[in-house]
Amino acid sequence: MEQHRIGVYVCECGTNIAKVVDCAAVVRAAEVLPGVAVATSYKYMCSTPGQEMIAADIQEKGLDRVVVASCSPRMHEPTFRRTIRNAGLNPYYLQMANIREQCSWVHGAGAEATQKAIDLVHAAVNRVGLHEPLESRTVAMCSNTLVLGGGIAGLTASLELADAGYQVYLVEKADHLGGNLARVDLTAPYLDSAQDLLRERIQRVANHPRIETFLGTELRSLEGYVGNFTAAVALAGGDGGSGAGNGSAAQSGDGGGPGRWALEVGSVIVAIGYKEFDASRITHFGYGKLPNVITSFEFEKMVREGRIQTAEGGQPQYAAIVHCVGSRSQEFHAYCSRVCCMTALKYAHELKSAVPGCYISDVYIDMHAFGKGCEDFYRRSSEVKTLFLMYGKNEYPVIRKADPADDCGLLIEVNEQLSREQIEIPADLVILMVGMEAREDSGEVAHMVGISQDKDGWFIESHPKLDPVATTTEGVFIAGTCAAPKDIPDSVAQARAAAGRILARIAKGSIEVDAVYAEIDEEACSGCRICNELCPYVAIEFDAEAKRSRVISALCKACGACVAACPSGAIRARHFTDEQIFAEIEGVLA
């Protein structure tokens, strides 16, 4: 094997790595490995000076391979690839050793953690020597975009793209636009009308020449790859899909039967939103049994209809609002649904203005008022004499019917945390602040567009902090509450961000896709056709007269299933070759 000049850079990540792994020892161990020309550690390898150090060594010390031992490659591989590319090396001459997420953050300080780091670096050094120069491919970028979901996020994204002059296909499963926001009256904390926010957007979408709306329609499949997707959409089963896409849809791809369209798109924005938690799952609240226990959305309906009253038709003298219904509990959803607290305060105001004499009890676990203007809203609410009562996590308040003697219809028993008193709250109307849940169909959608979900069913972004709208599938973006509970401003911001990302790519006209894909050595292929059936992207075609199989690299997503299966070893996974992985195995076990 030809002798390389490998640079090994061990990142201390402040103390994140250094306080557990003896970075100096790792450097000492790396120095003596074959082919290693430079080995050093530094506080923050990803910092500008850190990257400059690498670049300088490449140019001055003539390094031809680089190993960075630091955080997960999922975090900074792109960063360091850029670094060495700018320094004149092929970006694929990089290998990272994950000594933070998979070492210093999970092991106690000591010899074992350090040994593990050394082994990982050894593997990386072994591997990087076998790396080949790869050129990432550029493919054409189709400027059409498919937007799934006609809620505030979907509408915003669609308008953003269409206003920029590009075709948008907006697919909404329901028979009307507006999503969950359409069910809301006022919005917190500024109490401006949700309808005002929606109406003009919906109108603009409806009349926009560049937006084609498909109502009562759902995605059936998504094929292709970034810049070149084909989406099959069809009328949702049973649902009439009133006013579904008109003639021009048919032009955008052969329909394949009435109520079915094939859409050519370059990008996809998934904004399918959320569904509310089913309050009857928490028996303590008696939702469904006690007529005056209602959900937040049922209350919104009351407010929109302008009559806030009990089932008996009377005005409530006492009203209670119960927070975190389905949220922040071990039984149901551990996460916070984020919007309920402020919505609850909004209800307090709406109640006060509608029924001035009404006494309002706000039964909460913690008051989350982190948003802009929210803390102030919280203060104002307490000034209108809302009684705030704190209940303990997983210690649900119990709602029961009051005795005829009482001056109220319901009684809520709470172990009140601030006074440490077991108390009973009088109520005529109880509003349950139901939390947000991933939609039942989120799983299907995720599978169709090839993105993953967390344990709660929310879609996972490609990086929670640095890349919050992109997903692990190139060209597929997420916006709004399908990624996690969000308020309107955040959803809108995300929608615009996603649209922005897409516009940037459209502006470039073409898009770089990863150079990692499988290729078949036709000299070695025997045409046994074992691989043909294995490719989920039908990226392997069989040449009948040559009796050889061939990979259509643009379609290949580099999973490597065929590579492992090829009994003649004729298929190579670029950047994940057998030799490279053997070298890693030998490295970690050296």
Place this chain on the structure above:
Amino acid sequence: MNAEVATAVETPVVGGDGRGAPAAEKQAALRVSGSSATFQPRIVGFLCNWCSYAGADLAGTSRTPYAATVRVIRVMCSARIDPTFVLKALAEGADGVLICGCHPGDCHYSEGNYKTMRRYPLLKRMLADFGIEEERVRLEWVSASEGQHFADVVDDMTRRIRALGPSKVKIALATDRAER
């Protein structure tokens, strides 16, 4: 050196070099791992990039501690894991091999993990024929959100392999070399 060894082991046949072997095996055992009290297994983990590797990263970001026994090798999909890799790892002296992929039905490549699901049982049968203990090779589905699960798997596997002691593959090959 072959000659000496050959004569050294030259004894009546039945159980003959059975007497020579344990010594060599003990030596090898020492080479591999030191005394079994402080035996720290070396497990090679093959993790798919999208679910399991992300899951292992999550264990990190949420600071979930687990035994420092696993050395992770990242592949794009568990379907890329050629059984050859597993044999290679064992031949190179791994005390265990952990294969992780997305949960069935949740594969980033929609079906990759099913290929893994098909190969694994056959591989286990083959390993059993080679006298390799059940616990040494393990397939687990770990999603991107299951950091805790990953940590638990590693700890559990470490515990079981500790109980077994070091893998005998490398020792066996070492003693064979000694025989020639």
Place this chain on the structure above:
Amino acid sequence: MGESVATTKKLQIALYWGAGCGGCDVAVLDTNEFILDVAALADIRLWPIAVDAKYRDLEAMDDGELDLALFNGAVRNSENEHIARLLRQKSKLLVAFGSCAHLGGIPGLANLATKEEIYDRAYLHNPSIEPGNTTVPLTQTSVNGYRLELPRFHRRVYKLDDVVDVDYYLPGCPPASDQVKAVLVVIASGQLPPKGSVVGAGDRALCDDCTRTKTEKKVKEFKRPWQIMADPDLCLLEQGILCAGPATRSGCGVRCPTSAIPCRGCYGPLPGVVDQGAKLLSAVASIIDSKDPDEIDTILAGLPDFTGYAYRFGLPASLLQRSVRP
């Protein structure tokens, strides 16, 4: 080496039969009248099956006196090993002849059992042994004053290049006679391929030569050859018959599949493949048509002794080489 051809001096060759079935020697004889040409241009100095020569004659030779040694059979005992070393010493070229020398061959399957188990089966508990007879071979015994020796039975089977350096590999169980012929001609002509090459075989999988039609593969049930009347024109694997063809070098002339017998893989792994069995496993399992673990198990149950099949000719050449059971 070159000069030996330059001289008109006859080729000095030896053939040896190690731990094997003798089929390889037969394969040489199968070259029929060609063997006479061989005799014409070569002195056969050692060939236990055909020529009366003794080990001491071999020991007596000078180093490198032989031009070519064809070693068939695996290395099972000290005798095989001794001769292998002698031939390496005396011969300019050493060829691992046939699957056993090349990969360990059928005898190599013994590596799944311990030596004790083998002895037990062969000498102690066997239908053909009269009860109470506990005689087992010893390396040394003395019969009325005379010290008798038997070769030492190694713990396991080795392929030839485990014990000595090998120049060429001629795969096959046995190698196809025409391939044997061809190789001898090439060597005689002196146009030698690079050291370590596999000669007398193709560089692609058997399927390349196999005339059966292949479509996309999905298997719901594996069957033994005798269980079905196999379609003569369709790929055996697609009919559910385990065939090692896709994982095996071509060169044999597709003798088995053409006669409706699935390939056993005697020509060994393809170039660049580290472990033939593992590759066959991966390929075969991948095409199983099921996503249900239980169903998969049932389907796999149709592959009895898969290990034996996958390593039928190459266990000692596999990554694990042998069972680790004590």
Place this chain on the structure above:
Amino acid sequence: MATRVNPKLIDDLEIYGAQDVSKCYHCGNCSAVCPFSQGERIFPRRSMRHLQLGLEERLQADLEPWLCYYCGECSEDCPREAEPGETMMSLRRWLTSRYDFSGISRLFYRSWKAELWAILLVALLTGVGFLLLGFVQGDLEIYDGPGAFLPSHIVHWFDWGMAAVLVILLGINCARMWWFTMGKEGRANGTHVPLGQYLARAFLVPYHFITQARYSRCEHKRPWAVHLVLMLSYVTMLVLIMFFLGSMQAGPGIDWRVHVFGYAAALGLVVTVIFAMRGRVTRTEAHYKHSHESDWIFLILLLTVAVTGILQHILHRAGLDAAANIVYVVHLMGVVPMLVLEVPFGKWAHMAYRPLAMYFSDLQPRAVPSRSRVEPVRPAGASSGRA
């Protein structure tokens, strides 16, 4: 057994001056800065909470409001401007009205007009009464000695009579206070304080009454000083009037043994009252920020009494006996309502409730399980925790 929440109570407390209770979100700053809030007595926060929840029973049993002297630090540090100090003040008013059996106090606190009318009425009666007395048996020209318009011995007798009545009224309210905070609570908790303890700790009442020792532990010292001076002057006056009225009224020569105290006390009263008034006008200090009508009425009364007292004394020394007598009557027209209405039913009552509260709060931890009772005893923490 869960306690019923009464969201309406804070509305009621507004009338007593607690305007901002609902703003409190229980960060606990108030209790953190209060030098008195420690151990089980977490206030003002707990009182604020009980008030928000409208737990009347609890509030009625609480001694905390009396343990607070309204230094105002809590209100200054409150991030929500929930005015905990003022809340405690209002709670004291509320409690006073709760302790009062007659309901008069409640009436006065809820309507200052009622209080004013009552004062005027009493003043009128007093005026008429004493004028009658003067003209019937004495001479307007004579201030002291035989034939005096208002002979000191009669006034003295009247004072004693009135004192007796006041002590009875106040005594009843104090008894109620004991019942709410010690008796009833104790029974609920199945505990009681042994009589021995009551006797042993009895000294605390006069001690706190005289020294205001607790007040002195507040961060700000001035309010304590002012309050102390006011209180001492008042007490001095009381003593002089109850025991040395004769020599007070004697003259025209100045009997320094007595009068020097009188002058000091009078000065003390006037100065401190004016100081308090100035404070309530300028509102620079937290405890003067919010003034309930009752506060003003009280101060004005006090000032009138002090001024007229001094005036009649001067007039008498100036030989203007007739004028002195008239002013004397006016003086009594202030004194009588002030005592009759304020001591049992108004702000004055706190001079009894406060020391008692210190006394009780000292006793509560000394409670022991009552043998007589059958139901299980609540853990000591819980019982003393809710004192």
